[in-house]
Amino acid sequence: MKVYVPPIKCQGIKTKLVPLILANVELSGRGTWHEPFVGSGVVGFNLRPKRARFSDTNPHLIRFYDAVRTSDITPQTVREYLEREGAALAREGETHYYAVRDRFNRNHEPLDFLFLSRSCFNGMIRFNKNNGFNVPFCRKPQRFSAAYITKIVNQVKYVWEAAQLREWTFKCRSFEESIQDTSEGDFIYCDPPYLGRHVDYYNSWSLDDERRLRASLEKTQARFILSTWHSNRYRRNPALETIWAGFNVVTKEHFYHVGAKETNRNAMLEALVMNYTPRCTKEETGKPEQLSCV
Numbered sequence: 001m002k003v004y005v006p007p008i009k010c011q012g013i014k015t016k017l018v019p020l021i022l023a024n025v026e027l028s029g030r031g032t033w034h035e036p037f038v039g040s041g042v043v044g045f046n047l048r049p050k051r052a053r054f055s056d057t058n059p060h061l062i063r064f065y066d067a068v069r070t071s072d073i074t075p076q077t078v079r080e081y082l083e084r085e086g087a088a089l090a091r092e093g094e095t096h097y098y099a100v101r102d103r104f105n106r107n108h109e110p111l112d113f114l115f116l117s118r119s120c121f122n123g124m125i126r127f128n129k130n131n132g133f134n135v136p137f138c139r140k141p142q143r144f145s146a147a148y149i150t151k152i153v154n155q156v157k158y159v160w161e162a163a164q165l166r167e168w169t170f171k172c173r174s175f176e177e178s179i180q181d182t183s184e185g186d187f188i189y190c191d192p193p194y195l196g197r198h199v200d201y202y203n204s205w206s207l208d209d210e211r212r213l214r215a216s217l218e219k220t221q222a223r224f225i226l227s228t229w230h231s232n233r234y235r236r237n238p239a240l241e242t243i244w245a246g247f248n249v250v251t252k253e254h255f256y257h258v259g260a261k262e263t264n265r266n267a268m269l270e271a272l273v274m275n276y277t278p279r280c281t282k283e284e285t286g287k288p289e290q291l292s293c294v
Ligand SMILES: C[S@@+](CC[C@H](N)C(=O)[O-])C[C@H]1O[C@@H](n2cnc3c(N)ncnc32)[C@H](O)[C@@H]1O
Pocket: 010, 011, 012, 013, 014, 015, 036, 037, 038, 039, 040, 041, 042, 043, 055, 056, 057, 058, 173, 174, 175, 176, 191, 192, 193, 194, 202, 203, 204
């Protein structure tokens, strides 16, 4: 399966899990897709449902994608913006990166958010407790080459085209409000921050949050998949035997790197928790999944 990669990445992006998640989705023809923790949007954007409600408490992600939906941001405006700001970055180097970062922290312009996410260190988004974007520069002033700009423009074009033809909404709201909005025949994909891995202001997540999520999901008539971690070489996720006990679980091995060395690979088992019988558990049989990213 070719997996579309969105223009803005975020911590915990599920690019590698998209085929397994989509193979298990059961959304009725008249139903709505709900993603209360949409993040980068990689899961729902690959499914491209007719009707979708995408939500998140990070207002910058929502503002960006809603501007794409309303055509306040189009592939053309992205190209013009990146050509202009990319040229300034090439001329002025990190001074320009930090000028855009200051401007974004004052005005919260969605295109500045895109610029930062594509030129910051490691391409990740992170906010401090005053909601300020605080990732340093990637130290590549020539970042926005013609090919790189075209790649980003195409990533925006994919979401923009999909959103024009479909009934999609993007809302900044908590998972509780999103899940209250669901009914039978709908489908919910939940990908909360993982417990104990607090990474930034928008990604704090406590045991109490996890319990409240379970309580919300218990009330819904819709089918759901919840992403969480299953185990690594040191420990298992205790929430699977407590908070999520009684649901079906499908797992997939995932490798992540610590530092730059290829040898420093750590295996982690990701879990999909479902309130119905899984359709595809291929990963449990150990067969490698054919996956390429576009
Ligand atoms: C692991 S990320 C989602 C990643 C996404 N599935 C992807 O593949 O890109 C978790 C998201 O939950 C959001 N979030 C954190 N707390 C939340 C809450 N209480 N309600 C809704 N969203 C929340 C964060 O802003 C973050 O975007």
